[in-house]
Amino acid sequence: MTPEMLYALRDQAGVPSHPVLFLILGVLTFALHIAAVQVMLGASALTLRGAFSAETHWRRLAAAMLTTAKIAVSVAIVLGVAPLLFVQVIYDPFWYTSNVLSAWWVIGFIVALIGGYMAMYLFYWRNHDLVRDGARGTAWMVLSVALLLVGFIVHSLTNQMLFPEAWMQWYAPGGAIDPSGRSLHYWNLPRFGFFIALSAPVTGAWLYAYRRYLIGAGEGDAVYLDWVRALAQRLMVAGGVVAVLLGALWMATLPAKMAWFATSPWVWLALAALLAVVALPLVLGPQLDRGLWGYGIFGAGAVALIVVGAAREALRYVTLLGTHGYDALDYRIQMDWYSTVLFFVTFAVVGGVTLGYLLTVAWQAGQQRQGTYTPGPRVTALGQWSVRLLVLWTLAYFGVGLWVWLR
Numbered sequence: 001m002t003p004e005m006l007y008a009l010r011d012q013a014g015v016p017s018h019p020v021l022f023l024i025l026g027v028l029t030f031a032l033h034i035a036a037v038q039v040m041l042g043a044s045a046l047t048l049r050g051a052f053s054a055e056t057h058w059r060r061l062a063a064a065m066l067t068t069a070k071i072a073v074s075v076a077i078v079l080g081v082a083p084l085l086f087v088q089v090i091y092d093p094f095w096y097t098s099n100v101l102s103a104w105w106v107i108g109f110i111v112a113l114i115g116g117y118m119a120m121y122l123f124y125w126r127n128h129d130l131v132r133d134g135a136r137g138t139a140w141m142v143l144s145v146a147l148l149l150v151g152f153i154v155h156s157l158t159n160q161m162l163f164p165e166a167w168m169q170w171y172a173p174g175g176a177i178d179p180s181g182r183s184l185h186y187w188n189l190p191r192f193g194f195f196i197a198l199s200a201p202v203t204g205a206w207l208y209a210y211r212r213y214l215i216g217a218g219e220g221d222a223v224y225l226d227w228v229r230a231l232a233q234r235l236m237v238a239g240g241v242v243a244v245l246l247g248a249l250w251m252a253t254l255p256a257k258m259a260w261f262a263t264s265p266w267v268w269l270a271l272a273a274l275l276a277v278v279a280l281p282l283v284l285g286p287q288l289d290r291g292l293w294g295y296g297i298f299g300a301g302a303v304a305l306i307v308v309g310a311a312r313e314a315l316r317y318v319t320l321l322g323t324h325g326y327d328a329l330d331y332r333i334q335m336d337w338y339s340t341v342l343f344f345v346t347f348a349v350v351g352g353v354t355l356g357y358l359l360t361v362a363w364q365a366g367q368q369r370q371g372t373y374t375p376g377p378r379v380t381a382l383g384q385w386s387v388r389l390l391v392l393w394t395l396a397y398f399g400v401g402l403w404v405w406l407r
């Protein structure tokens, strides 16, 4: 594939804002997506481990983690759409080719995801009180975790796009065209394993936040709190070591054209960020129980994932530029201020107020252990504003569309 052929596959309409914006948003939303995926997988694994245990602490944790996992699946899916939008805007020649080459799997991904999500709910419906009754219907939860590993398909698509030199061979092996899209053509298990293994330290960080939340709600069971803390630390240290080892294996198995990445500052930066997060709870000690520190570990973990995401993007950008002559940042710009402003206003104002309201209500309701929770006047005002903003947004969206159409 010559650079000219790759450029010819671009959308001739150009992009509505500077491509660097899409690149940065791609990295940020990928980090959020992968964080949600990791919490989902970690919480599901802890549910499986705990639900069948005879120990009350494990069963209590399993009940909490099942609730977490259910929500994390939907967050992972929603936050998966965002990097999907950005990658297909600036890397469209690569992303679409990779998808078409494995089209059967792209559609299968959605079916498997629906199956995994439903299996988790079936397990949930069968187990309303894990602490009291223990678990029933194990197979549903095992099936759910297995199906939710469909991220492997995205991993394969993401990697296939980096090999334009192999596309013709994959499309027409030995000269005979195979348009079925039934094969996944490339993967790197250490790379996939690295992102999946990071679930353990990320879930450890999540458990610190869970523990801090319980303390805030006046949790009386100090033994349980200590137990959660010890488990969180074990997950962070042991999981961190496994992830770093898999990361090293990924670096050692990089194909020749990407070998530069293994010794680049990006890798050292990502490693330093991950190690700093693992060390943070040890440094903070008893401070973890005060203020926002207990939540801060997860916040620091999110920052480390942004660094890892940036390194992963550097690998893609430099490989496509250096080896294949494709610069994602020289996309033709067809500046569209309305859609750019609408995007950020939707994200910051509508999203901020609406999500802010929902999260505040959920948070405060969970912190109140007795009686019925009633939101205060400020929270109620926030709720009313989120409805008004959604109505305004809908009117603006359809209003501008109609105006452009009728003009």
Ligand code: HEM
Residues within 6 Å of the ligand: 030, 033, 034, 037, 073, 076, 077, 078, 080, 081, 082, 083, 084, 085, 087, 113, 148, 149, 150, 151, 152, 154, 155, 156, 158, 191, 192, 195, 196, 312
């Ligand atoms: C719920 C199960 C899922 C899992 C376990 C999962 C896992 C992963 C993993 C491991 C990666 C990194 C791949 C790599 O760089 O090698 C990834 C990236 C990504 N995932 Fe997911 N994912 C899931 C669901 C989704 C969904 C539902 C979407 C879209 C709606 C999605 C969209 C993406 C995108 C766009 C990327 C980045 C692609 C790129 O930058 O080229 N994922 N996911």
